[in-house]
Amino acid sequence: MSDSSADFAALPLASELLSNLATLGYRTMTPIQAESLPPMLAGRDVIARAKTGSGKTVAFGLGLLSRLSLASSRVQGLVLCPTRELADQVAGELRRLARSLPNVKVLTLCGGAPLGPQRASLEHGAHLVVGTPGRVEEHLRKGALDLSGLETLVLDEADRMLDMGFQAAMEAIIAETPARRQLLLFSATYAEAIRPIAERLMREPVTVEVDEPHDDTTIRQHFYRIADESARFEALRRLLLHVRPVSSVVFCNTKRETDEVAEALNDASFSALALHGDLEQRDRDRLLVLFANGSASILVATDVAARGLDIASLDAVFNYRIARELEVHVHRIGRTGRAGGSGVACTLVSEQEEYRLARLADFLGETLATEPLPSRAVLERSPLTPAMATLELGGGKKQKVRPGDILGALTGEGGIAGDQVGKIKVLANSAYVAVRRDVVGAALDQLANGKLKGRSFRARRIRR
Numbered sequence: 256m257s258d259s260s261a262d263f264a265a266l267p268l269a270s271e272l273l274s275n276l277a278t279l280g281y282r283t284m285t286p287i288q289a290e291s292l293p294p295m296l297a298g299r300d301v302i303a304r305a306k307t308g309s310g311k312t313v314a315f316g317l318g319l320l321s322r323l324s325l326a327s328s329r330v331q332g333l334v335l336c337p338t339r340e341l342a343d344q345v346a347g348e349l350r351r352l353a354r355s356l357p358n359v360k361v362l363t364l365c366g367g368a369p370l371g372p373q374r375a376s377l378e379h380g381a382h383l384v385v386g387t388p389g390r391v392e393e394h395l396r397k398g399a400l401d402l403s404g405l406e407t408l409v410l411d412e413a414d415r416m417l418d419m420g421f422q423a424a425m426e427a428i429i430a431e432t433p434a435r436r437q438l439l440l441f442s443a444t445y446a447e448a449i450r451p452i453a454e455r456l457m458r459e460p461v462t463v464e465v466d467e468p469h470d471d472t473t474i475r476q477h478f479y480r481i482a483d484e485s486a487r488f489e490a491l492r493r494l495l496l497h498v499r500p501v502s503s504v505v506f507c508n509t510k511r512e513t514d515e516v517a518e519a520l521n522d523a524s525f526s527a528l529a530l531h532g533d534l535e536q537r538d539r540d541r542l543l544v545l546f547a548n549g550s551a552s553i554l555v556a557t558d559v560a561a562r563g564l565d566i567a568s569l570d571a572v573f574n575y576r577i578a579r580e581l582e583v584h585v586h587r588i589g590r591t592g593r594a595g596g597s598g599v600a601c602t603l604v605s606e607q608e609e610y611r612l613a614r615l616a617d618f619l620g621e622t623l624a625t626e627p628l629p630s631r632a633v634l635e636r637s638p639l640t641p642a643m644a645t646l647e648l649g650g651g652k653k654q655k656v657r658p659g660d661i662l663g664a665l666t667g668e669g670g671i672a673g674d675q676v677g678k679i680k681v682l683a684n685s686a687y688v689a690v691r692r693d694v695v696g697a698a699l700d701q702l703a704n705g706k707l708k709g710r711s712f713r714a715r716r717i718r719r
């Protein structure tokens with residue numbers, strides 16, 4: 256049973272916002288949300304600190320949306336973030352939270368994109384702006400952005416913005432906001448450097464801090480130094496052959512790299528699938544079925560593509576390249592060792608990437624030593640073969656095919672045993688069925704030659 260005091264419904268929020276939260280799967284508040292939302296909704300300035308992944312975006316997002324007056328097209332909320340990636344993430348979350356309200360305009364203003372289109376979007380009006388300090392200040396200086404009607408200013412990852420040298424830009428921006436705006440300061444670490452700003456600019460702020468709860472999952476993190484780029488792929492092979500995970504994800508930083516790595520793994524007799532954001536929904540769904548039913552053991556993915564991936568148990572996560580963002584790293588490794596299990600996270604680090612490792616060590620407050628790779632002798636081993644194979648049947652719900660019919664056809668006269676059949680997924684016009692790899696030929700014959708619902712359907716094996 257959930258604690259009713261942690262129920263979003265206890266908050267003074269519009270019913271559209273509340274019902275949308277449920278559709279997003281947000282049922283109860285995380286601790287930092289439960290602590291920070293009441294004072295935020297009461298209009299107070301708030302300093303909030305909680306670890307990465309604790310739900311800070313939803314916390315300040317609801318704070319921003321609760322004060323929005325849609326009748327006005329002035330900029331009413333501004334979120335400053337340290338990097339473009341984080342700004343994009345925050346803007347995405349704000350749009351999801353706001354989707355039940357009519358036409359909330361959320362605009363991102365970050366460097367690396369041309370100024371002109373951003374200026375044009377500003378002229379069309381935006382309710383909420385999310386951006387990096389440098390670019391937001393530039394628009395202010397050029398008169399393209401007017402913050403005189405601002406209600407709420409959020410400094411997300413305020414500590415990191417200071418570390419990155421954004422103090423002057425932040426102060427210049429704050430100076431352009433009305434004196435009585437609400438100021439919200441969110442961070443993952445307790446930073447002394449924030450104090451002076453907070454004292455000067457906030458009015459009797461409420462401070463809320465949530466310390467890490469005890470967590471019984473154990474993720475063993477390992478880091479490996481590679482001499483140069485040409486050593487990277489072999490290092491991954493050695494780790495895969497040494498750890499021998501039944502299911503694992505290899506994270507890459509670009510979609511091109513996911514394709515290259517998956518192809519090279521398949522050439523080396525592994526069973527890998529490349530998952531990236533450019534895939535059509537159908538292809539993505541098919542790959543995920545193959546992975547989830549045990550027909551492929553390695554998913555090579557970008558962070559974007561892996562978002563929302565719901566895989567119960569991964570034995571290991573490999574970072575082919577260490578993530579550019581600390582929070583991305585934490586989310587990646589959190590995919591292994593879920594729910595009390597244990598998991599392994601292996602990260603490859605080149606000399607050029609060493610500073611990211613140092614930053615991560617700093618952030619985790621631990622020393623992170625690199626280890627030698629498993630010896631070259633492991634390259635003699637052959638890769639693990641997935642236990643299952645997948646057959647596609649040319650009939651689905653529209654043809655009234657149910658899982659039981661498929662199971663019946665496979666195990667009927669002369670067929671295979673029930674325990675050789677794995678997951679069955681029935682779609683609109685087709686179905687995927689997993690069978691043990693060693694009986695795949697017999698299963699295919701059985702489906703292709705037998706009858707199902709009194710008809711025969713096409714059946715074929717799919718590999719990716």
Ligand code: ADP
Pocket residue numbers: 280281282283284285288305306307308309310311312313582
């Ligand atoms: P932080 O900014 O604290 O690092 P995020 O805002 O990125 O964390 O949130 C981490 C994850 O938690 C996101 O995937 C988000 O969708 C999810 N999340 C946030 N609030 C809730 C909630 N109340 N219930 C379930 N999931 C949540």
Ligand code: MG
Pocket residue numbers: 311312411
């Ligand atoms: Mg955050």
